C-alpha cells in the first residue's frame with residue numbers, strides 16, 4: 195500500500211495553480227496573490243501625530259507657547275513653527291514644519307493670558323508622539339509576496355498601499371457527491387436502516403476554509419450508473435470529491451463508476467488509519483478524490499490530502515508542520531499504517547481520546563489535534579514526545 199508521503203506527492207504532483215485574475219479588494223479575501231503588492235507611496239505619507247496635544251519645537255521646552263493654529267486629520271496646518279509657537283494637533287494629523295515633538299494635551303494648560311503652559315512631566319524625548327513618514331512602509335517596498343493568502347490584515351495592507359484590484363489565483367471549484375442508499379439529507383427523518391448524511395457539510399466547510407468554492411451535489415444511491423452520471427456532471431469542476439463507497443463491499447461502487455465515467459484511477463488504498471480506502475484519479479482536467487465513508491476517515495483524508503490540493507490549486511504552498519508534545523499516557527506499538535489519533539493538546543501535553551472509532555464524530559469534535567504515529571512506531575511511554583497536527587484551522 196502507498197505511504198502517506200507518496201500519496202500526497204502523487205496528488206500534489208499533478209496540480210498547478212489555477213490562472214490568475216484581477217479581483218476587487220472586496221472579493222479578494224481568502225484568495226492567494228499571483229503578483230506581489232508593492233507600496234505606491236510612503237505610509238504614513240507625512241509625519242503624523244500619534245496623540246491629541248500640541249506640536250512644539252523641543253528647543254522651546256519648557257515653554258510657555260503661543261498657539262498659532264490647528265492641525266487636524268485631513269485638515270493640516272500649512273505654516274511653519276517659529277520660536278515659542280505651538281500648533282494644536284490631533285491624532286493622525288500632519289505635524290507642521292519645524293515642529294519636532296508632540297506634548298499630549300493632558301500635560302498642557304492654557305494660562306490666563308492665553309499662553310499654553312506645560313503641566314506635568316512633559317515629553318520624554320525629542321520626536322515624542324510623532325510617527326515618521328514611512329513609519330509603516332516606504333514607497334516601492336514589497337509588502338506582500340506572491341503566494342500570500344489574503345487574510346483580513348493583508349487586505350488592509352494592500353488597500354493602504356494603494357492597491358484596489360489584486361491579481362489572485364482563481365479559487366478552485368469543488369463538487370461534493372455523497373454516495374449511499376442509507377443516507378438522507380440533514381433534517382430529513384431517517385427510515386429503517388438509514389442515517390443522516392453528515393459528512394457533506396463538514397467536508398464543504400473544510401474546503402471553503404482552505405479557499406475553495408463548493409457545490410454540493412447531494413446524495414446519490416449505491417448504483418454504478420447513478421454515481422457515474424453524477425461524477426460526469428461534476429467533471430467541469432477543478433476537483434470532484436465523493437464520500438463513501440470506496441471500500442471493498444459489494445455496494446462500494448465508486449471505483450467502478452469512475453471507470454465508467456472515463457476517469458483514470460491513480461491509486462486506491464493507502465497505508466494510513468483511518469482513511470485506508472482513499473481513491474485518487476483524474477477526470478479530464480478535473481482532479482478526483484474518493485473519500486472513505488466513515489466520517490472521521492473522510493475528515494482526516496480531507497485534512498491530509500484535499501486541503502493541500504486546494505492550497506496548491508489556489509496558488510499557496512501547502513505545508514503541514516508537525517508539532518511536538520509529550521504523551522500523558524503510554525501507547526502500544528503501531529501497525530503498518532500511519533495512525534492519526536484524535537487527541538486533546540494543551541501546552542506541551544497531549545492526551546489521546548478514548549474514542550478512536552472512525553465513525554465517532556463526537557470525539558472528533560472534542561479533539562484539537564491528531565497524534566501522528568508513523569508505520570511500525572515502537573510503543574511509547576507517558577512523557578515521550580510525539581508528533582501532532584493541530585486541528586484549529588482544519
Ligand SMILES: Nc1nc2c(c(=O)[nH]1)N[C@H]1C(S)=C(S)[C@@H](COP(=O)(O)OP(=O)(O)OC[C@H]3O[C@@H](n4cnc5c(N)ncnc54)[C@H](O)[C@@H]3O)O[C@H]1N2
Pocket residue numbers: 372373374376377389390391392393394437438439440441442443446468469470471485486487488489491552
Ligand atoms: N472487508 C473490509 N471492510 C472494510 C474495509 C476493508 O478494508 N475490508 N475498510 C474499512 C474502512 S477502513 C473504511 S474507512 C470503510 C470505508 O468504506 P466506504 O468508503 O466504502 O464507506 P461506506 O461503506 O459507504 O460507508 C462507511 C460508513 O460511513 C457512513 N457514511 C457514508 N457516507 C456518509 C456520509 N456522507 N455522512 C455520514 N456517514 C456516512 C456509512 O453509512 C457507513 O456507516 O470501510 C471499512 N470496511
Ligand code: MOO
Pocket residue numbers: 466467468469470471486488491552
Ligand atoms: O481507515 Mo477506515 O478509514 O479505518 O475507518
